[in-house]
Amino acid sequence: MVGVLKSTNNTKSNLSKDEKIALKDLRKEDTILILPADKGKSTVVLDKKDYEEKVNIMLNDDKTNEKLKNDPTARYKKKLVSLLTRFKKEEKITVKEYWKLYPTVENNPRMYCTPKIHTSGNPLRPLVDYCGSIMYETSKELARILSPLVGQSQHHVINSKDLAEDLVEIMIDEGEEFISHDVVSLFTNTPISESLEIIRHRLTEDASLNERTKLTVDDVMEILAFALTTTYFSFRGQVYQQKFGTEVGSPVSPIVANLYMEWLEKEAIATAPVNCQPRLWKRYVDDVLEIVNKGSAEQLTSHINKIDKTGNIKFTYEKEENQQIAFLDTLIVKKPDGSIKLLVYRKRTHTDQYLHFQSHHPLQHKLSVIRTIMDRKDKVITEEEDKPIEESKIKEALKLCGYPEWAFKDVDKKKPPKKEPSQSVTRGMVVLPYKEGLSQRARRIFNKHGIQTSFKPHQTLRNILVHPMDKRDSLQTAECVYEIPCRNCEKPT
Incomplete structure (x- = not known):
């Protein structure tokens, strides 16, 4: 490997001199922010002052967020370690699992926003970078334990392919139409107490839980409740506590929101008035596709908006236009004979x-x-x-x-070809920064020792220019290799 590194020449840059100067100037410009759009491949340039004013207006809504005088990280870490220590002593998690979940870094989750350029007024969508936070690994483990509960419903849609297979035999009567519903800010409006009750009930009925973990239902619920009620983040140095809903960025949030939506849709369909009862209901997270009687969309929307007793989960709807409706990345087209066909759908903001x-x-x-x-x-x-x-x-x-x-x-x-389960034993995987010529040679060496490799771009325009989150001190960097000075010389190793 040393020989490969020594014999590799520098890769020729694929940027011109003028492009390099432009990038350097853009990096120095501190009055703008370059952000990815909320959806699609668009890039958005915003005035930094305007962006921060919009974010602060959002954060100053005391119904959803609370400014904290002190950083709660140390207090939350102490509680989490106490729970993990108890589970280890009771032999419900192994020593290896304990150290995997133990929070070795104490970074605050960082909030940032992306602009919704496909929505009128271009509002901002809040997101939270959870990596490096004390609850990140535990949230990933909770997501692993709970994820098999999701999708046990005929209304669940996995992806566009799954939707296409479900719709291929559908026929639409003359008195019917397609409509779609969308939940307004599902994650931040998902009621926590109600979700915990639903999840406890689902876990109690889950006969396979003991195959995924030695934790009991009470154990899972205790640590899940802790994870969902310690949602906090920082923005421009100020720490906030989220008062309601799940945190956008936590690995377990999509699972919790999905399980709540499965309960809600079951209640909505079972109690819908006969004249607005949907004949088809297909849901992907917070997007729902339905077939209903013509003219019943408003009544159905009014009905499903009453199911959530907290009053936070609200649906908006759209009706088909010109015999077609978009759902996910598909365009569903009604044909004259009542059958349907599917095409690929691109939003008007799609950039190719x-x-x-x-x-x-x-x-x-x-x-x-x-x-x-x-x-x-x-x-x-x-x-x-x-x-x-x-x-x-x-x-x-x-x-x-x-x-x-x-x-x-x-x-x-x-x-x-379709991948067959591998019979060979591997000694793990390494992710290598991609450098043409060098990376391929390194892969061959690792393969000889049974180590799988994958490549990751070392430098992209996005990681050069797009920096929406608060900058962390270098000593707060997680999952990195530190430079350690040798005892016998002044050169670092």
Whole structure:
């Protein structure tokens, strides 16, 4: 490995001199913020002062957030360690699991926002960077334990392919129409007490819980309640406590919100008046697709908005237009005979921006872009005559991103076989920063020793220019390698 490192030349930059100067100037500019849009591949440039004013207005809403005088991290860590220590003593978690969940760093979760450019007024969506916080590993473990409970419903949608398979045989009567519902800010409005009751009931009925953990239902509920009621974050040096809902960024939040929505939809469908009873109800997290009688959308919306007794979960709805409606990344089109077909849907803010072929990424990453988009075309579009039209759009967009014709032919020739479960024993995996030539040679060396490798871009425009979160002190950096001075010389190792 040392020989490989010594013999590798520096990679030629794929940026021109003018582009490098422009990047340097943009990095120095402190009056603007460059952010990714909430959805899609768009990049948004905001006045920094305007952005911070909007965020502060949001945070100063005392119904949802409370300013804290003191940082609660040390207090919360003490409580978490107490719980973990008790579980270890009772042999409900192993020593290895204890040290995996033990919070070795004490970083505050950091809040930032992304602009919703697809929504009128371009409001901001709050997000929280949970990595490096004391509850991060524990939240991941809770998500692992609870995730098998999600999706045990005929109304659950996994992805667009799953939706396409469910809709392929659907026929629409003349007196029916498609509508869709969307929950307003689901995560931050999910009621915690009610969700905990629902999850306790589901865990009690789960016969396979002891296959995933030695923790009892009471144990899981105790640590889950702790995780969901210690939601705090910082913004520009000020620490806030979130008063209601789950924290956007915590690994367990999507699971909790999903389980609450499964309960809510079951209640809503069972108690809906006959004249607005949906014939079809398909839900992906906070988006719902329904088939209802024409003219019943408002009544159904009024009904489902009364199910959540806290009054926080509210739905908005959209009706089909011109015999079609968008749901996820599909466009559902009603045909004259009552059958339907599905096409790929792109929002009006869609940019056709994909990984550029000249970017410094492994070739397999670039070919995967083609493979993924073509795969979506094959799995979502239901009628064969529509597929060549979509394929033409894909090729046109990717050619603008520098993709040569041979890349499409290569993907078409080398369709990956279905992966069989590997029988070989591996000694783990390492993630290597990608450097053309060096990384491939390093992979071959690691493979000889049974170590799997994957590549990660070392430097991208996003990590150079996009910095929405508060900057951390270098000593607060987690999961890194520190420079340790040798005892016998002045050179660091």
